[in-house]
Amino acid sequence: xxxxxxxxxxxxxxxxxxxxxxxxxxxxxxxxxxxxxxxxxxxxxxxxxxxxxxxxxxxxxxxxxxxxxxxxxxxxxxxxxxxxxxxxxxxxxxxxxxxxxxxxxxxxxxxxxxxxxxxxxxxxxxxxxxxxxxxxxxxxxxxxxxxxxxxxxxxxxxxxxxxxxxxxxxxxxxxxxxxxxxxxxxxxxxxxxxxxxxxxxxxxxxxxxxxxxxxxxxxxxxxxxxxxxxxxxxxxxxxxxxxxxxxxxxxxxxxxxxxxxxxxxxxxxxxxxxxxxxxxxxxxxxxxxxxxxxxxxxxxxxxxxxxxxxxxxxxxxxxxxxxxxxxxxxxxxxxxxxxxxxxxxxxxxxxxxxxxxxxxxxxxxx
Numbered sequence: 397x398x399x400x401x402x403x404x405x406x407x408x409x410x411x412x413x414x415x416x417x418x419x420x421x422x423x424x425x426x427x428x429x430x431x432x433x434x435x436x437x438x439x440x441x442x443x444x445x446x447x448x449x450x451x452x453x454x455x456x457x458x459x460x461x462x463x464x465x466x467x468x469x470x471x472x473x474x475x476x477x478x479x480x481x482x483x484x485x486x487x488x489x490x491x492x493x494x495x496x497x498x499x500x501x502x503x504x505x506x507x508x509x510x511x512x513x514x515x516x517x518x519x520x521x522x523x524x525x526x527x528x529x530x531x532x533x534x535x536x537x538x539x540x541x542x543x544x545x546x547x548x549x550x551x552x553x554x555x556x557x558x559x560x561x562x563x564x565x566x567x568x569x570x571x572x573x574x575x576x577x578x579x580x581x582x583x584x585x586x587x588x589x590x591x592x593x594x595x596x597x598x599x600x601x602x603x604x605x606x607x608x609x610x611x612x613x614x615x616x617x618x619x620x621x622x623x624x625x626x627x628x629x630x631x632x633x634x635x636x637x638x639x640x641x642x643x644x645x646x647x648x649x650x651x652x653x654x655x656x657x658x659x660x661x662x663x664x665x666x667x668x669x670x671x672x673x674x675x676x677x678x679x680x681x682x683x684x685x686x687x688x689x690x691x692x693x694x695x696x697x698x699x700x701x702x703x704x705x706x707x708x709x710x711x712x713x714x715x716x717x718x719x720x721x722x723x724x725x726x727x728x729x730x731x732x733x734x735x736x737x738x739x740x741x742x743x744x745x746x747x748x749x750x751x752x753x754x755x756x757x758x759x760x761x762x
Contacts, residue, residue: 406430410542411740412485416457419741428487431538431546433500438507438549440514444565444734445540446491447747447756448597449683454478454488454535478535478708489540489758490516490533493564496552503549511561512552513722514545515715516568521550524712541740543760553719563729564722566755570597571727572718573682574605576710577658581680585610587655590645590672593685594630595621595753598660600730603628606658608726614648616661624753628730641668653677666690673702680705685750730754736762 407427415421433439453459459478492514496507516539518531533539533547557564577598583589589606593599594615606613607629615622615630622633632648634641642652653674659666663686670679670692679702684690696702721727732752735743737760747756 408543409737410487411489411737413455413488415484416455416482418456419744421455422488422740422744424738424740428542430544433498433546435501436503436548436550437500437546438496438503438552439498440492440494440512440540440545440547440552441497442492442494442540442543442545442760443561444493444760445489445758446565446567446569446597447740447743447758448490448569449685449747450478450490450532450569451488451534452744452748454482478532480536482535486534487538487540487542488534489542491565491568491570491755491757492516492533492540492545493561494540494545494760497544499549507549507552507554510552510554511564513555513564513568513715513719514540514547515551515553516572517709517712517715518548518551519712521548527709530709540760541737541758543737553716555719555723557723559722559729562734562757562759563731565757566597566729566731567601567718567722567727568715570755571601571605571721572710572715573598573707574601574658575714575718575721577602577680577682577705577707578605578609579711579714580705580707581656581658581678583609583611583656583658587611588614588631588649588651589656589658590614590616590654590669591630592616592657592659592661592669593683594625594633596660596685596750597730597755598682600625600628600754601727602658603630604727605721608721611656612649614645614654621753628728637665641672645672656680659683661686662690663687664690667693667696670696670702673700675700676702678703678705680707682707732756734759 410428516533520529595617612631615625619635638644660683662684732754
């Protein structure tokens with residue numbers, strides 16, 4: 397490992413997305429070219445990479461604006477990535493833990509050999525706060541479902557931790573999304589916060605990070621997952637599908653409304669979430685697992701002085717703060733299962749079934 401050269405091999409194992417569609421569009425390649433570095437970039441030898449909703453959504457074209465359900469293919473048969481049409485072939489995978497194997501011109505060789513987490517948000521560092529210039533790892537450039545990954549040096553963060561590479565690969569997307577939602581909704585100490593999808597990657601991170609702020613997270617999840625979610629620090633758990641959410645809240649916390657709703661679910665039960673907010677309450681969304689199209693009674697919105705937030709692109713400083721939270725032990729990994737790289741199809745099948753708690757991680761190197 398010297399400078400920008402990786403000696404001894406020119407190819408790598410990788411799972412490559414060849415187009416929008418079903419799992420068959422993900423093809424395992426035994427000898428895919430190792431990416432070439434450009435100035436300012438580093439080559440990361442990937443140890444592990446987490447699985448996310450974004451991987452599946454991108455594969456099926458769910459982000460196409462004309463799509464409302466199903467495969468995500470639009471009415472005219474045109475699908476896209478989260479913001480723009482995707483270029484194929486593409487290696488997906490955003491939650492990368494690995495070691496720096498090579499550096500390009502303009503990058504300190506002090507990074508060589510360091511264990512790093514990769515910030516998945518790709519920015520124009522001349523204008524890092526301009527959202528329209530942001531891209532995402534595994535979407536706008538190749539990601540971590542491969543043995544090697546090339547990224548800008550500013551995206552790698554050395555980390556000092558006793559956690560395993562698999563555990564570290566469980567954090568990036570889910571925990572960064574959670575931290576961004578908490579910031580957007582300005583969650584404060586003592587506030588009651590209703591967290592939907594609390595057993596998933598984002599939801600389990602929301603419970604932990606809300607508790608870390610001194611807030612009181614109320615988890616909404618499947619009944620059989622309640623004990624594991626309570627162990628993460630939830631004040632109370634309400635079973636998903638509860639017919640009368642206000643009554644369930646009164647039983648759980650002694651009041652029928654909350655200060656904040658943090659939602660990754662959406663779907664047909666969405667109106668009840670907004671109705672569960674106190675006057676002046678805040679709602680923040682970063683996903684729509686149960687359905688993207690919802691019904692809003694505008695009287696609920698304006699008569700109750702509610703604030704609605706969307707949360708996708710975090711501010712540039714947030715990933716470094718996340719690394720600090722991991723190093724200090726304030727955020728614990730929740731790994732439900734691991735799979736070797738060649739079993740990515742099986743990992744996504746388990747992920748889509750949603751019977752797990754926490755994250756599913758691909759172990760790229762044994």
